[in-house]
Amino acid sequence: MNGKKRYAMVIDTHKCFDCKACTIACKMENGVADSDQEYRNWVDTGEIIGVFPNVSQKFTPGQCNHCTNAPCVKVCPTTATYRDENGFVRVDYEKCIVCKYCMIACPYDARFVSSTTHTVDKCTFCAHRVGRGELPACVETCPSKTRTFGDLNDPKSEVSKLLRENEYKVLKPETGAEPNIFYI
């Protein structure tokens, strides 16, 4: 172990019941404007499966996947989008020219033009909170513990355990982006 962290999030979609507390917490924590175009995370609503009364529906929380091989980092002409020392994909607002190439390249629709910063914005895994030893706002607020956050390089971390003990998948593996959000 060289002490380098690889932060990741494990999302258990079976636990999500679409309360959207994570989306509210994110907006409040990060000052994201109240607009249907501006959000750092979301909950996708799946199709209704079955016939009444035997029906079910799946909800899939989503956000920036903080990819190891992030397409947004590759295409940014001014290195405004970069991976920091913790592996968080972040935007340097001072360098962003709003060419929106990163929005085009992102396979997850995780980016938007912020009316607050007037640059492209996205989830930071709440880097400011993680730096203080806290969890991202969406993880902390989730009432059903759908989201688990931690260091994959630490074998004792909760995320490492969940991935060892469960089958998991990532979204759009065919893009080669190597996302760091895992779904169980």
Place this chain on the structure above:
Amino acid sequence: MFTKKNMLYISFFFAFIGILAVIDTLYFGREESFNLTRQIPWGMHIAGYVFFVAISTGLCLIASIGHVFHLKEFEQMSKHLILLSIITLFAAFFVIGIELEYPTRLIIYAIISPNLQSPMWWMGTLYSLYTVLLVAEFYFLQQKKFKLAGILGLIGVAADIIAHANLGALFSVARPFWSGAFLPPYFIVLAIQSGAAVMVIFLTLIQTHNKLQLTSSIRAGRRLLAIAIGVMFLFQASRMMSSAIMSAPDVYNGAMTMLAGPLKWHFWIGEVFLGMLLPLGLLSKSSDENNLAVYASCSAIFGMFFMRFNHVIAGQMVPVRDYYKLELVDNFLQYTPSFSEIATIVGGLGFTFIAYYYAEKYFKMEREIS
């Protein structure tokens, strides 16, 4: 109808509309002025930028081919074509400058914080180099230092081809519908088609207004346009067939936006009829004695704009998240350009003609044949 004076009046009106677009954009801000969304962040401006850049590239290629291979039909008007190429390049910069929130930051951070992996960084760098080479080539042509201009022209052509092929690559790395090795050569053919169409229009105007004998150059331009349209037809037909028959879902859906989806009129009427079939029909009947080639070129240019628009928008209309697929009625996202977006392109067209008209006078090129 196609007198320089008439064109100048129309161009001033177009430029006025363009100024309204600039005021609208600066006063209300980009979020308000443009109909762009989180899902479709690239719209009319990107299509317009590619449109103008392609014209510039095409004109430079045609002029430089004349220089390098001493083809008299193209060489004799190369200075005019280079001037027009410079002006259309600045029209492209105008359009992209309106689109970008911070164009000045691009200049600063492209230098002090470059990302060499990014096709957009290469686009900025190569087009900057291309601009310098074009201006230098024009300067030496003006100084009658033809050998030096020829060398610069050759380097310019290399930079030009790489820059425009890179523009194709810029798209192809981003979305499934845009991907494919054919995209860079497709962009080069588009450029030659654009350059040839603009060349026919401007040379006809110059011939009529400046009383120069340019029949052989216009005839060569007509033939080049017909060949480029033919090649483009084959490109598009093979692209659409391969996308619609045996491709991955996102590529198939991208093609279907044009073949039978929300862009079908843009594709069949704009791109196929106005951009290819009508110009080819008119060119087959055109001769040195009639103006049908000008009408064919105007139609081709109109069609080529649709081609750029369809290309840029179709790649984004297929949602990247399943959520949207459930929410949408016909499986596609929607985009209609705003007044400000359309007016910027119209302004760019007006600017091009006005700038050429006065530059030709300023450089005393009205009666000049190189």
